[in-house]
Amino acid sequence: MRKDNTLYVVIPCYNEEEVLEETTKRLKEKLSALIKEKKISKDSRVMYVNDGSRDNTWNLIKKINEKEKLFTGITLSRNRGHQNALLAGLMTAKNYADVVISMDADLQDDINAIDEMIDKYHEGKDIVYGVRSSRKKDTWFKKTTAQSFYKFMKFMGVDVVYNHADYRLTSKRVLEEFENFKEVNLFLRGMFPLVGYESDVVYYERHERFAGESKYPLKKMLNFAWDGITSFSVRPIRLVLNLGIIIFGISLLVLLYCLIVKICGKAVTGWTFVVCSIWLVSGIQMLSIGIIGEYIGKIYSETKARPRFIISENLEETKKNK
Ligand code: UDP
Ligand code: MG
Numbered sequence: 001m002r003k004d005n006t007l008y009v010v011i012p013c014y015n016e017e018e019v020l021e022e023t024t025k026r027l028k029e030k031l032s033a034l035i036k037e038k039k040i041s042k043d044s045r046v047m048y049v050n051d052g053s054r055d056n057t058w059n060l061i062k063k064i065n066e067k068e069k070l071f072t073g074i075t076l077s078r079n080r081g082h083q084n085a086l087l088a089g090l091m092t093a094k095n096y097a098d099v100v101i102s103m104d105a106d107l108q109d110d111i112n113a114i115d116e117m118i119d120k121y122h123e124g125k126d127i128v129y130g131v132r133s134s135r136k137k138d139t140w141f142k143k144t145t146a147q148s149f150y151k152f153m154k155f156m157g158v159d160v161v162y163n164h165a166d167y168r169l170t171s172k173r174v175l176e177e178f179e180n181f182k183e184v185n186l187f188l189r190g191m192f193p194l195v196g197y198e199s200d201v202v203y204y205e206r207h208e209r210f211a212g213e214s215k216y217p218l219k220k221m222l223n224f225a226w227d228g229i230t231s232f233s234v235r236p237i238r239l240v241l242n243l244g245i246i247i248f249g250i251s252l253l254v255l256l257y258c259l260i261v262k263i264c265g266k267a268v269t270g271w272t273f274v275v276c277s278i279w280l281v282s283g284i285q286m287l288s289i290g291i292i293g294e295y296i297g298k299i300y301s302e303t304k305a306r307p308r309f310i311i312s313e314n315l316e317e318t319k320k321n322k
Pocket of ligand 2: 209
């Protein structure tokens with residue numbers, strides 16, 4: 001068992017007045033039980049992050065905070081989207097907590113998985129990913145789009161944990177290192193694996209949203225996927241480069257073909273010149289764009305200034321602290 005066991009559950013909320021009451025009730029039971037079992041400390045809290053809601057969400061959060069000592073909240077100055085709201089919550093919670101779990105307000109992710117996550121934390125894991133074991137309860141549309149999303153991400157060279165969204169446990173030291181990832185285009189589920197440390201997964205069933213509607217319509221989901229790819233992978237640039245190489249290769253073949261036709265005397269005057277020019281010039285252009293793209297890709301990753309390494313243990317320090 002780890003001694004530092006103050007848990008904060010961070011929950012971004014955007015227009016969630018319909019679900020907050022029920023969510024609060026269920027989480028209160030869960031946290032109280034965990035405190036009783038001494039798995040988490042008495043200072044543990046649920047932290048709601050109001051993401052600039054237009055409805056009564058923030059007033060509700062304030063009311064809950066007054067009534068229940070296990071609940072607290074922060075509010076953003078305006079709507080900044082799920083990922084930013086979540087980051088705001090994580091970075092605030094890490095100042096008070098030893099371990100943080102992030103989840104959605106609608107409790108589609110089974111809160112009973114929290115027990116197992118905490119157990120893994122006590123076993124020494126620093127990140128525990130919640131993974132959906134099945135999507136039986138999701139609509140056909142959500143299931144198909146979500147699954148294609150993970151497959152497409154993989155194809156585009158983004159390393160994500162399959163069927164893992166933003167239900168995860170992270171220890172304080174992970175969040176402290178995470179603060180050094182200064183990028184603005186957030187794709188949190190792809191960034192945490194970059195931090196490293198020992199991790200594990202916990203499987204759970206995904207439920208239906210018990211009230212309210214999804215705040216992730218198709219358009220937002222597509223934007224999110226595109227953000228994920230362009231924030232993590234230079235594969236699209238590589239595809240352009242590869243295309244350039246192929247077209248350039250074909251243009252050499254076309255050149256050969258045109259010469260043969262010319263030599264055989266079957267070409268109309270000017271034809272060889274025009275056809276060869278088109279192929280050769282487009283091939284060279286595509287290739288050049290690809291090469292420039294490679295450099296832009298490099299500049300892109302330099303500007304993100306991600307940490308180049310994270311040391312998880314230094315025996316020199318370990319000795320001193322003994
Ligand atoms: N959310 C947010 N800001 C937004 C959109 C969504 O904080 O701009 C929150 C929302 O309140 C919920 C979580 O993100 O807690 C996930 O949203 P939702 O459940 O609607 O997505 P789905 O489960 O349908 O993918
Ligand atoms: Mg949901």
